[in-house]
Amino acid sequence: MKKEFTVAILGATGLVGQRMIKQLEQSTIPVKKVKFLASKRSAGKKLKFRDQEVEVEETRPESFSGVDIVLSSAGGAVSKKFLPEAVKRGSVCIDNTSAFRMDPDVPLVVPEVNGEEIKNHHGIIANPNCSTIQMVMALKPMMDKFGLKRVIVSTYQAASGAGHAALEELFKEAKDYMAGKNIRDEAEVLPTAGDKKHYPLAFNLLPQIDVFEDDGYSHEEWKMIHETKKILLNDMNAADIKVTATCVRVPVEIAHGESVYFELADKNATVSDLEKVLKDFPGVQVQNDFRKQEYPQPLNAVGSNDTFVGRIRPDLETPGAFNMWVVADNLLKGAAGNTVQIAEKLVANDWL
Amino acid sequence: MKKEFTVAILGATGLVGQRMIKQLEQSTIPVKKVKFLASKRSAGKKLKFRDQEVEVEETRPESFSGVDIVLSSAGGAVSKKFLPEAVKRGSVCIDNTSAFRMDPDVPLVVPEVNGEEIKNHHGIIANPNCSTIQMVMALKPMMDKFGLKRVIVSTYQAASGAGHAALEELFKEAKDYMAGKNIRDEAEVLPTAGDKKHYPLAFNLLPQIDVFEDDGYSHEEWKMIHETKKILLNDMNAADIKVTATCVRVPVEIAHGESVYFELADKNATVSDLEKVLKDFPGVQVQNDFRKQEYPQPLNAVGSNDTFVGRIRPDLETPGAFNMWVVADNLLKGAAGNTVQIAEKLVANDWL
Incomplete structure (x- = not known):
């Protein structure tokens, strides 16, 4: 049976x-x-x-x-x-x-x-953590083929990562803002329910996700650094890949964006090499045709369990280094x- | 007279x-x-x-x-x-x-x-360019004192940078989105009036500002790279400072945010050293007390001609490298x- x-x-x-x-x-x-x-x-x-x-x-x-x-x-x-x-x-x-x-x-x-x-x-x-998952989904196939040395990430994280109450707060603020009200003192949830001060997110940006560690990194940034190392290297403090992160909450409902800068060990990898290994990786969708204005967007990623990768382009001055833009539904794949x-x-x- | x-x-x-x-x-x-x-x-x-x-x-x-x-x-x-x-x-x-x-x-x-x-x-x-101005305002005092080797920036740019029509479009989409309408086909202006396809910005992120160059960088990213070199080094192609950029439009009305990663020549500079030179620089306001949840936010920068700098923290694995968060009113200082x-x-x- x-x-x-x-x-x-x-x-x-x-x-x-x-x-x-x-x-x-x-x-x-x-x-x-x-x-x-x-x-x-x-x-x-x-x-x-x-x-x-x-x-x-x-x-x-x-x-x-x-x-x-x-x-x-x-x-x-x-x-x-x-x-x-x-x-x-x-x-x-x-x-x-x-x-x-x-x-x-x-x-x-x-x-x-x-x-x-x-x-x-x-x-x-x-x-x-949601922001870690979508980043390692994009990094893993490139790491396996070309070796990964370093990651510098800036996130654009949706309000739904902070739950129902954060979303309700965002929508209320957005309506009030467009009605000409001062929304400075409305917030009670964001940036994080667990901290003392609260700030509006509608038509604003909050460079704080979760509380701050003593070194000035937010706990969300700490997670991106140490979870990435644990997932990719099986050791939360591994030094083989350097990772640093800046996490920012943006007035989006669902799906996080990430601007990811990374340096590969293989200095000869090309954008089409990267596209190929990404396309072959399960759960990744490559949307990388800038000539057709094709790139990942949160509104298009909502409801999918895939990770969307685009805007892949080489750093013009550092061989083996690239920028890319990664989007995924933080409530699904995240x-x-x-x-x-x-x-x-x-x-x-x-x-x- | x-x-x-x-x-x-x-x-x-x-x-x-x-x-x-x-x-x-x-x-x-x-x-x-x-x-x-x-x-x-x-x-x-x-x-x-x-x-x-x-x-x-x-x-x-x-x-x-x-x-x-x-x-x-x-x-x-x-x-x-x-x-x-x-x-x-x-x-x-x-x-x-x-x-x-x-x-x-x-x-x-x-x-x-x-x-x-x-x-x-x-x-x-x-x-x-607006996004260049606020970045060089923050970099210049640190460059003069500690030497600047490298800059990796991700921008969070407000819709007002694309003018009246873009703002009207953002507000209309935001209202329609909150009323449960599908806004996918509403856009006629953003990401840029000068390109073929248009996408909604409300509750979304658009990793395209201006048209794309043949190398896959947007023209806004190209400007940040070459204008920064021209302003700081008097040569748009100078190699002394490496600069790379990812520019993203976010659903904010006024004031751009920037996550700026930078490497200094002096590997011994501390956060308080950087705060000091930034505080002494005209037109810069340092908002860098994470213990008090003090950091720059677009809503607080609107109407000021100053550049706001915060979230300054060392890369924990690369000596002399730092992350910071820079905000300024793109219509004023920008x-x-x-x-x-x-x-x-x-x-x-x-x-x-």
Whole structure:
């Protein structure tokens, strides 16, 4: 008899949770039963899964009894509290928060990039940060063929990365701004709910995502540096590839843009060489014909689980160095899509 | 008797022209008379200058007779056609278009950075591109003290850089997007009126500013590379400082952001060393206290002629290299403000 799985979605009512449900509906995983878990506040809500109506339950340690796979996106504190309980009860957890990403016992996985790491799990597999995922998707095929020495990235990140409340705030501010109101004092959520001051994002730019570390980098920038090293080199502090990042929130609803500068070891690689390895890489779409004004745009990437790469051009003064522009749906490939891909690979290889 | 000047504003009805009028009203230049010049379409409109009402005239070669100073921002083709006529009639022209910027006989000037160049003019002085101006304002003091080797910039440019029509388009799209309409086919102006295809900017990102060169760089990126070299090194192709750029239009009304990565010759410079030279530089405001969530934002820069610098932090793996975030009002310091500053310096030094 074909094996079937009970899948719990922790944080089912959030922006990412909602997309986890959709991705799971469309996935290759044989689902016997789903459980939708959330905070007490959301308990009792009814959500659809395929043709069933499923009631959201308040998350408790016992919620995970009989659960084979947990897809988790309810915030780091929730993951830290409940995922060990789930593991204790025999679940394998795929966690979209930053709670366990830097744990050396927890694989940090983008399936196309380092999918084999999944089998080394001890009950928890971490889904990387949204902005990291789309960047390593673009870098990996070039790294494998030409060697990668250095990355300098500037991000253009959509408000949906900060959840429902951030999106509502952005839209309200945008309407008020266009009605001529002063929106300076309206913000209560962005740049990040976890910090003291709040600033408007509508028709503005906020060079802060998450809180600041003592060295002046934001935690989002820290993640891009160390997660990239862990995914590409299996060591969060590896020195073989230098990475630095500037992360900026922009008034976009969904899909992040990234301006990525990178230096290859092979100084003879051409743009068409790079296009070729990118085109051959699963999950990457090359949109790189500047003569036809073809390049990735957030509005065109929404709803796709692919990573879009374009504007690839050599630094005119540094051999082996290039600029490129990378866009992906931060809620799909950057979150729910990648999480469900990990679950699919886990199931397909019987790595539970 | 104190000398007084007749000043013509060419392109007086445009977004930049309007701000040139305001800046001139507040300037130290003794103005005897103003002439507002524009296309035939705008002729007859009445605009205020201090307490006078001034009628806009259609631009003709004879319009420049008796004009001492021309402030020009009506597009490159208009500048190419009329500025030689003005020079022939004895005017000194300060041109905010790209028409003459790369002419070796035309100084390209940011007053705080290379103001002495003004005196080498032969009737035309060029105002640099908006995104270039704010970047060189931040780089110059650090270059003078610590030596500058390399610049990698990603821009976040406001829609007002593309004029009135682009702003109207952005606001219409934003309203339609929030009303649930599909805005994919609405655009007629952006990314650039001069190219074939048009894409929406509202809740989107467009990695194209101006048309593309044959090497895949946009003309805006080309300007940032070569204008920066001309301003900082007096040679548009100088190799002493390597510059590469990625220019992106973002859904912001006014003020550009820039994520600037730079490498200094002096590998021992610290963030506080950089803050010090930046604070001492006229026209720069340092907003660099991440512990207080203090950093430059477009909404806070609008209406100021200063350049705001923050998020200054060392690359953690490359000695002497730093990231910073630079914001300025693209219509003021990036255009009208810098132009009127050039005129003030011209007059103050009797360099006409």
